[in-house]
Amino acid sequence: MAIKHLDEYRDPKIAKQIAGQICKKSKNKVRIMEVCGTHTMSIFRNGIRSLLPDTIDLLSGPGCPVCVTAQEEIDTFIEVSRLENVIIASFGDLLKVPGAESSLMAERADGKDIRIVYSTFDALDLARKHPDKKIVFPGVGFETTAPVVAATILKARQENLDNFMVISAHKRVPPALDALMNIDGINIDGFLLPGHVSVIIGMNAYGPVFNKFKIPCVAAGFEPGDILYGILMLIEQIEENRPKLENAYPRAVTADGNPQAVKIMEQVFDITEANWRGIGQIHASGLAIKEEFAAFDARKRLDFTLPDSKEPKGCACGEILTGMKIPPECGLYKKRCTPVNPVGPCMVSSEGTCAAYYRYWDG
Amino acid sequence: MNTDKILLDHGSGGKMSHELITRILLPNFDNPALSLLDDGAVFDINTGKLAFSTDSYVIDPIFFPGGCIGDLAVNGTVNDIAMCGAIPLYLSAGMIIEEGFSIKDLEKIVHAMAKAAKEAGVDIVTGDTKVVPKGSVDKIFINTAGVGSLPDNVNVSGHRAMPGDKILISGTIADHGMAILTQREGLSFDSEIKTDSAPLNHMVKKMLKTCPDIHVLRDPTRGGVATTLNEIAGQSKTGIRIYEDKLPVRPDVAGVCELLGFDPLYVANEGKLLAAIPSDAADMVLDTVKNDIYGKDACIIGEVTTDHPGKVFLQTRIGGTRIVDMLTGEQLPRIC
Numbered sequence: 020m021a022i023k024h025l026d027e028y029r030d031p032k033i034a035k036q037i038a039g040q041i042c043k044k045s046k047n048k049v050r051i052m053e054v055c056g057t058h059t060m061s062i063f064r065n066g067i068r069s070l071l072p073d074t075i076d077l078l079s080g081p082g083c084p085v086c087v088t089a090q091e092e093i094d095t096f097i098e099v100s101r102l103e104n105v106i107i108a109s110f111g112d113l114l115k116v117p118g119a120e121s122s123l124m125a126e127r128a129d130g131k132d133i134r135i136v137y138s139t140f141d142a143l144d145l146a147r148k149h150p151d152k153k154i155v156f157p158g159v160g161f162e163t164t165a166p167v168v169a170a171t172i173l174k175a176r177q178e179n180l181d182n183f184m185v186i187s188a189h190k191r192v193p194p195a196l197d198a199l200m201n202i203d204g205i206n207i208d209g210f211l212l213p214g215h216v217s218v219i220i221g222m223n224a225y226g227p228v229f230n231k232f233k234i235p236c237v238a239a240g241f242e243p244g245d246i247l248y249g250i251l252m253l254i255e256q257i258e259e260n261r262p263k264l265e266n267a268y269p270r271a272v273t274a275d276g277n278p279q280a281v282k283i284m285e286q287v288f289d290i291t292e293a294n295w296r297g298i299g300q301i302h303a304s305g306l307a308i309k310e311e312f313a314a315f316d317a318r319k320r321l322d323f324t325l326p327d328s329k330e331p332k333g334c335a336c337g338e339i340l341t342g343m344k345i346p347p348e349c350g351l352y353k354k355r356c357t358p359v360n361p362v363g364p365c366m367v368s369s370e371g372t373c374a375a376y377y378r379y380w381d382g
Numbered sequence: 383m384n385t386d387k388i389l390l391d392h393g394s395g396g397k398m399s400h401e402l403i404t405r406i407l408l409p410n411f412d413n414p415a416l417s418l419l420d421d422g423a424v425f426d427i428n429t430g431k432l433a434f435s436t437d438s439y440v441i442d443p444i445f446f447p448g449g450c451i452g453d454l455a456v457n458g459t460v461n462d463i464a465m466c467g468a469i470p471l472y473l474s475a476g477m478i479i480e481e482g483f484s485i486k487d488l489e490k491i492v493h494a495m496a497k498a499a500k501e502a503g504v505d506i507v508t509g510d511t512k513v514v515p516k517g518s519v520d521k522i523f524i525n526t527a528g529v530g531s532l533p534d535n536v537n538v539s540g541h542r543a544m545p546g547d548k549i550l551i552s553g554t555i556a557d558h559g560m561a562i563l564t565q566r567e568g569l570s571f572d573s574e575i576k577t578d579s580a581p582l583n584h585m586v587k588k589m590l591k592t593c594p595d596i597h598v599l600r601d602p603t604r605g606g607v608a609t610t611l612n613e614i615a616g617q618s619k620t621g622i623r624i625y626e627d628k629l630p631v632r633p634d635v636a637g638v639c640e641l642l643g644f645d646p647l648y649v650a651n652e653g654k655l656l657a658a659i660p661s662d663a664a665d666m667v668l669d670t671v672k673n674d675i676y677g678k679d680a681c682i683i684g685e686v687t688t689d690h691p692g693k694v695f696l697q698t699r700i701g702g703t704r705i706v707d708m709l710t711g712e713q714l715p716r717i718c
Contacts, residue, residue: 025640029699029700030700031627031699031700031701034700034701035700035701038700063704064645064698064704065698065699065700065702065704066696066697066698066700066701066702066703066704067700067702068702069702069703069704070700070701070702137642243698243699243700243702244700247700369643377707378705378707379704379705379707380705381690381693381705
């Protein structure tokens with residue numbers, strides 16, 4: 020289980036060398052957005068900000084899947100958990116996210132059958148073990164998670180497990196970048212593109228956004244060396260005014276991504292409009308279960324009504340997810356909104372920007 | 383006893399309770415104070431200060447690699463007393479058992495408690511068993527309480543960390559929490575990770591002999607090293623700085639943490655201690671700990687500072703600096 024090959028990407032000498040080059044090359048004030056929540060956490064955990072010059076501002080983007088899950092989607096999970104004979108099989112992150120008036124964690128305390136799984140295939144096991152129950156998996160995540168969920172649906176169909184269902188709230192990253200660039204007043208000089216998502220969709224998938232806005236884009240891995248190298252490439256592009264779509268994570272990311280994963284995803288899901296928390300509706304940014312697989316679509320098979328979904332007053336998750344504000348600029352941060360009592364999802368998820376600031380930012 | 387399951391009658395206080403006590407508990411916990419079977423234990427104790435502590439054990443699963451709820455319940459309270467700088471002497475054990483629980487499993491647990499008590503050199507002198515209807519508890523819950531005597535010259539407290547003190551950890555971190563996690567339903571890991579559950583009182587005694595002026599002793603159980611260091615920094619109103627590259631983590635534990643998105647600093651330990659030691663005695667105490675059977679991986683991981691009182695800072699492997707906060711809520715596996 021030892022992960023030894025990572026050591027070189029955590030080598031202090033290499034990290035310091037790259038940080039030194041960044042300091043040397045960075046002349047102008049720049050704002051770089053790390054799109055992915057795992058980048059945000061890694062930047063904080065490794066103290067990367069403390070190695071960068073004052074000229075570089077790092078902004079966290081809409082790349083934490085839990086954080087961008089719309090409130091009505093959270094409310095859907097909660098309502099479904101209240102139905103008879105339902106077991107919700109969920110990833111752990113989702114449990115604490117507040118809906119309009121409850122959370123899965125509160126529902127579990129109230130006696131609803133909600134279980135944490137580590138893989139979608141664990142949810143399938145539950146379906147096999149409990150043929151009299153409906154096992155519902157809240158499908159939250161980007162192109163990284165969606166292929167696995169698609170594969171699980173295919174497997175469920177193969178085994179005729181008609182008590183397994185998914186509520187798809189999956190989202191696609193490139194349309195979100197497009198939407199971000201169209202927001203009035205947005206001020207981003209470059210994108211650090213997510214590593215895991217890029218492994219699946221490949222560099223070419225960002226081609227349309229890059230060509231439209233000509234903004235520096237670099238895909239990076241998650242180790243400190245990876246992130247620093249990605250930032251260095253962005254700084255070089257920005258300083259030399261030659262925007263490019265570049266790959267700083269070639270050991271995992273290719274031009275075309277993982278065609279098999281993409282194929283499975285396309286087989287099971289239709290591309291659809293989706294509501295992103297704090298940002299709103301984004302064209303072609305969601306994944307809905309195809310009609311052919313309606314038997315595994317909890318939204319189509321189960322009968323429930325949603326409460327009025329209003330995002331909590333004063334919560335700046337939307338502005339934080341778009342880099343317009345940082346968490347300490349939100350009136351609720353560290354006051355009414357803490358990891359123990361989160362108001363918005365950015366404070367809940369381990370990858371959430373507010374949770375990262377709360378845990379690691381000394382302010 | 384004609385059944386292999388615990389019945390409600392076993393907790394009735396009548397004949398079956400008596401049989402359970404005399405057949406399973408007494409032979410294992412054998413000591414003069416207990417065998418009188420009075421309502422309470424009577425024992426001699428030196429005058430002076432006493433340390434007194436209690437803890438309840440509700441762990442799931444009850445059996446896990448390297449241990450079970452029984453040894454955990456004894457070691458946990460022994461260690462809490464030892465962390466006061468005291469010598470643990472006597473323990474109580476209260477068990478709440480679910481109707482239908484396997485008597486064989488109960489015997490295993492009681493045996494493990496007896497073995498742990500023997501190793502720690504303490505007697506379990508009084509106890510209680512209750513049986514509750516199926517579903518009222520999850521298999522078995524155990525409460526232990528204990529007393530220990532405090533040597534005159536010892537003054538160990540979370541309030542006493544002083545700038546310049548060295549922070550010692552007695553071995554690898556996060557073993558217990560990850561051993562439990564890999565056993566939980568739905569996680570099919572093949573790993574060698576075992577709990578580190580162990581009595582630390584003998585180690586503490588030797589440490590205090592080497593340096594009676596050890597300022598702080600704490601065992602970083604739930605909430606892990608990060609939470610315990612924050613408690614010490616808060617109580618002592620000092621800062622603490624630790625170094626990521628000094629933190630001892632078994633490679634397999636680090637691997638599982640990596641996969642599941644857990645930070646080893648926040649994962650529970652059951653056989654490790656943190657100490658704040660005056661810097662001139664730190665190396666000697668470190669040698670003492672390293673010579674103990676439970677301390678061979680001990681090391682100095684940082685120091686107490688004057689800056690940032692109440693806060694813990696970590697120098698990352700790559701030379702960056704970040705704050706280390708307390709654990710807030712349970713660590714939950716991440717989504718991607």
